[in-house]
Amino acid sequence: MLLAIPRYALENGSSCILCHVNPSGGGQRNDYGIVYGMDDLPSKLPNQNSSYSGIVFSHIQVGGDGRIQSVFKTEGNVPEDLSVFPMQADIHLKTDIRKLTIGATLATLQSDLGLQIRINQNNGYLMVGMAKPSFGLKLDDHTAFTRGGNIRLVQGSHREGMPFVPTLENTEIVELGYYMGDTYFSLGYTNGFMMETTESIHGRFEYYRSIHEFNTMSGGSFLVEGDLTLIGIFGGISRGPFSWMGEVDMAENLVIDRTIASYSEIAWQVKKGFTVLGRIDFFDESVKYTEDAIRRTTFGLNYVPLPFVDIKFQIRSTQLSGRDSLKGIELLSQLHIWF
Amino acid sequence: MGQKSQLKNVKVLPFKTKREIVTFMKTIVAPELGVKCNFCHNMNDYSSDEKDNKIVAREMMDMVQQSNKTMNELNFHEISCWVCHRGNKHPEHPPKEK
Numbered sequence: 001m002l003l004a005i006p007r008y009a010l011e012n013g014s015s016c017i018l019c020h021v022n023p024s025g026g027g028q029r030n031d032y033g034i035v036y037g038m039d040d041l042p043s044k045l046p047n048q049n050s051s052y053s054g055i056v057f058s059h060i061q062v063g064g065d066g067r068i069q070s071v072f073k074t075e076g077n078v079p080e081d082l083s084v085f086p087m088q089a090d091i092h093l094k095t096d097i098r099k100l101t102i103g104a105t106l107a108t109l110q111s112d113l114g115l116q117i118r119i120n121q122n123n124g125y126l127m128v129g130m131a132k133p134s135f136g137l138k139l140d141d142h143t144a145f146t147r148g149g150n151i152r153l154v155q156g157s158h159r160e161g162m163p164f165v166p167t168l169e170n171t172e173i174v175e176l177g178y179y180m181g182d183t184y185f186s187l188g189y190t191n192g193f194m195m196e197t198t199e200s201i202h203g204r205f206e207y208y209r210s211i212h213e214f215n216t217m218s219g220g221s222f223l224v225e226g227d228l229t230l231i232g233i234f235g236g237i238s239r240g241p242f243s244w245m246g247e248v249d250m251a252e253n254l255v256i257d258r259t260i261a262s263y264s265e266i267a268w269q270v271k272k273g274f275t276v277l278g279r280i281d282f283f284d285e286s287v288k289y290t291e292d293a294i295r296r297t298t299f300g301l302n303y304v305p306l307p308f309v310d311i312k313f314q315i316r317s318t319q320l321s322g323r324d325s326l327k328g329i330e331l332l333s334q335l336h337i338w339f
Numbered sequence: 340m341g342q343k344s345q346l347k348n349v350k351v352l353p354f355k356t357k358r359e360i361v362t363f364m365k366t367i368v369a370p371e372l373g374v375k376c377n378f379c380h381n382m383n384d385y386s387s388d389e390k391d392n393k394i395v396a397r398e399m400m401d402m403v404q405q406s407n408k409t410m411n412e413l414n415f416h417e418i419s420c421w422v423c424h425r426g427n428k429h430p431e432h433p434p435k436e437k
Contacts (some may be wrong), residue, residue, distance in 0.1 A: 014375050017382045031385065032376070035361040051358040101383070120383035179382055182375070210375070 004138045005266055006217075007243055008036070010236040011214035013208050015184045017304065021103050022093050022116070022123065022188065024134035024224075028063040028092035028103060029054070029338070033312035037338070038307040043273025045307060052307075055339065060106045063092035065338045072331040080328065087142075088165070089332070096312040101125075114170040124178040130170040133190050133202040135221045136232045137247050137263070142337070145261040145296070146232070146247050154318050154327045157285045157292050158255045161196050162230070171196075183209045193225060200225035214239050230285050241269035260284045275302040284321070293321030310336040347386035351400045368396070373419035373427055 004025035007018050015132040016025030019033030029037060034054040038045060055062040067087040069131065073080045089108045094101065102277040106115040116129035142148045142165065149161010187203040194200070204221035218235040232249035238322030242265050260283070267277040277300050300314035314336040318327040346357065354360045369375065376382065379393040388394060399420070407417045423430040 012375075014377070015382070018376060023383075031357045032361055035358050038358070039362065095434075096384070099384075118383075120381070122389060123381060123383070125383055179377065181377065 005140050006137045006247055007236070007238075007265075009208075009210060010217045010243055010245060011238050012036075012214055013210040013217075014182075015179070015206055015208060017179075018183075021092075021101070022131075023127075023184070024138065024277035026138045027065070027090065028061070028094055041273065042304045042307045043271070044305065044311070046308055056080055059095050063094070063339060065090045065092075067336045069332065069333060069334040073328055074330075075328045109166065109170065112169045116173075122326060123180065125174070127173070127175040127177070127188075129173060131173045131175075132170055133173060133175075133188055133200065133223060134186065134204055134231060135164065135202060135223045136162075136249055137234050137245065139263070144263050145281045145294075146249050146263045149261070149283060150318075155292065157294075159259070159285055160283055160294060161253060162249055162259075162261050163228075163254065168194065193223075193292075194228070195226055196267055208293070217245075229253065242268045251263045256286050256288075258287045260287060273304045276300070277302065289322070294327075295319050295321065308338050310338075312336070351397050351404065353404075364429065367419055371426060372424050378428070 004016060006025065007125050008014070008019065009025065012018055015023070017023045019029055020026060020037055021028040031053065034052070038052065064319065065171040066089050068084070069087050072082045080113055086109060091099070091106045091108065092103065095104045096300075098101075099117075101118040101120060103114075103118070106112075111305070113195045114129070114131050114132050116127050118125045118127045119246070123231075132164075136146055139147055143150060143161070145161045147162060148165035148241075149159065151165070153160050171193050172190055172191040174190075175186055177186035184206045185203070186205075188201065190200045190202070192198055193201065194274065199293060200223060202221070202223040204219060206219035207219065209216045210335040215238045216236065218233075220231070220233045222232075225232040229252040230249060232247060234245070234247035236243060236245035238244070244264070246262070246264040248260070248262045251261075254284050262282045263279070264281075265277055265279040267275050269275045277298075279298040279300070281296040281298070282293065287293055296318045298316045300312060301309045305311065305314075312332075316330040316332060318330075320327060346355070346360070349360065352360060352363070354363065369426070372378070376385075379390055379396050381387040381389055385405070403418060410417050423432075425431065
């Protein structure tokens, strides 16, 4: 699953396409995204990199994303598990031929190839190829309950997260998109995303507005595949170094009846390259039952020491709804390198 | 590698790399006009000239460069968009129509 950091879009008061080749964000960065990653994110900019503007061979731009993560888990005071694993090793290629943008992404760990041919016309585009439909905020954390949630179930429910797990593969897709000032719409069709046997349709809109020193973002998205219906809204507001972002998603027939997931994050950029954040994720597998909801509280630090290097540290605790018992503490660290 | 940035459709700005152009747009043009990139650019293709605002912006930048040649000859400070625009898309006191 391509991952992005929508907080940056919010702080810039602009859609994801400001920095990414893919209009709905994630993956390869465009010229602006490369420069933004060099100048605006890291605490220190080495001089020798100062003229870097992406790897370009003739007319082909190359990019990449690599993530490695470690998770240390305790059950009460007892150390339970330490795991270190690679999450992502993607190579991106992009070229522009007149009104065409052709992009390819090879997710080497998943052996999954994405290929998009985008026909750009004025402020709109028609995209065909192999890709994942865009739903909600494409967070850089697939364990957020609005994405794929817990892979190893904490509570023993049927699910602990929405169905956007990292193992979902690209599928045949056709998508139309249009930019109207600060508003972005898209509508698409896939030949079966989650179930492979039933076609799906998806759509999203985003609206970005800057009011004095505030930047705001609001939007919504839907995805329908067979009996499964997903609807979500998201938004955020930022001013200077502070930002808040949130999302609420609802699914019909994901498990039994109605499922709800939410995400809320406050971030404070203490200084350039250092961001502290607090986050609450909530997931209720079935709104009919009160015993199956879980909440996860996260405190974290993002450190960008150099261009294209992002280090995350997080402490997370999970609690079951209506009970005092904690289901363990997780210490998470992640190294993300991109170019 | 990395240095061979391909500048497309750059006609007035004196820069040699994409990084220089992006930095100039981000730190000078956007804040001094109070606009975002999409005011002038097609977000699908930054090099495209299909937006009228980009054509006008190019003429404005040419005007500023010509003005700064004179300012340099007179040993005055160089000017930028801010002199007229003051953070607005359109100057509050545009020149009178001839």
